[in-house]
Amino acid sequence: VKEGINGDGKSIITVGEDLHSGYISTQVIKCSGTVHVSFELRNSIIECDDEVVVIKNNGVIIGGKITATNKVTSPIIGNDYGVTTEIEVGVVLKHKEKYIRKKTEKNEIEKQVEELKKQISYIAQKPDNNAKTMQLMNYKEVWGRDTAMIIKIKNDLKEIEAAYYAVENPAVYVLGKVFPGTVIKIKDKQFEVKDVMTKVKFHLVNGEIFHDNIK
Numbered sequence: 001v002k003e004g005i006n007g008d009g010k011s012i013i014t015v016g017e018d019l020h021s022g023y024i025s026t027q028v029i030k031c032s033g034t035v036h037v038s039f040e041l042r043n044s045i046i047e048c049d050d051e052v053v054v055i056k057n058n059g060v061i062i063g064g065k066i067t068a069t070n071k072v073t074s075p076i077i078g079n080d081y082g083v084t085t086e087i088e089v090g091v092v093l094k095h096k097e098k099y100i101r102k103k104t105e106k107n108e109i110e111k112q113v114e115e116l117k118k119q120i121s122y123i124a125q126k127p128d129n130n131a132k133t134m135q136l137m138n139y140k141e142v143w144g145r146d147t148a149m150i151i152k153i154k155n156d157l158k159e160i161e162a163a164y165y166a167v168e169n170p171a172v173y174v175l176g177k178v179f180p181g182t183v184i185k186i187k188d189k190q191f192e193v194k195d196v197m198t199k200v201k202f203h204l205v206n207g208e209i210f211h212d213n214i215k
Contacts, residue, residue: 005029007044019048041066041074047093057176061085069093072172078179078193090170090187090204092163099157099164106153109146116143161188172202173214184209 001020005013007027013019018033023040031048039056043063046052052066054074061074065086078085120139126132165187172184174197182193184202191202191209200211 004040009043009045035068047096049093061087067091067093069167070170074174075176076178077174078182080179082179082181084181084183086183086185087172088185089172090165090167090185092166095160095164099160102153102157102160106150106157109150109153113143113146113150116146169203174198174200174202175214 002022004023004025005021005027006025007013009026009028012028012030015029015031015033018036019029019031020036022038023042024035024037024044024046025040025042026044028045029035029047031046031050033048034050035046035048035052037052037054037059039054039059041052041054041061041064045065047067049069051071051073052061052068053072054061054076057075059074060076060079061072062077062079063083063085065088066072067088069092070089072087072089077087116139120136120143123132123135123139167187170186172186176199178193178197178200180193180195184191184193186202186204186209189204189207189209191211197211199214201214202209202211204210
């Protein structure tokens, strides 16, 4: 696209290989290759299986959520007004839906178990009688079944996470400035930019997000 893409924030552009555009604004894009943007990527949701690159020296990513499996490179990310801009790398997108679904399932059953524990605690305080005994037996039976289910779901989630985060050396490169309001996510870790940072690479060191100055 020689000029640029103006979206409505709802429709999706799906690209089988690489995408090249002057700018992208308020657009949802799913790309199997690399997204190359000349000067501006604004308020868009991008998911790509390789990397996102903003090319011009004054090029910028502002707003939205940019997700790339391997790398994001931009001269500028965010702006002086603290616009929320999320940059994520280190995820294999074909496993995303399965990962989110299993994580949601885990959270829901954990809430259910916590509610059961409250109910058991409440009933245990009542005077002893046959009804109380039956209620406790029923609740404890459900609690035991749900607890076993949580263990299974956690094991399933570990396998899915291993595939979802199976990316070597994911990184975010800021060739100019990155502003507060920017959130950097690498695999399962998150770093919030609190001060203006200049010429910096974000990557994982010993499982935590680390930032180095780059030339």
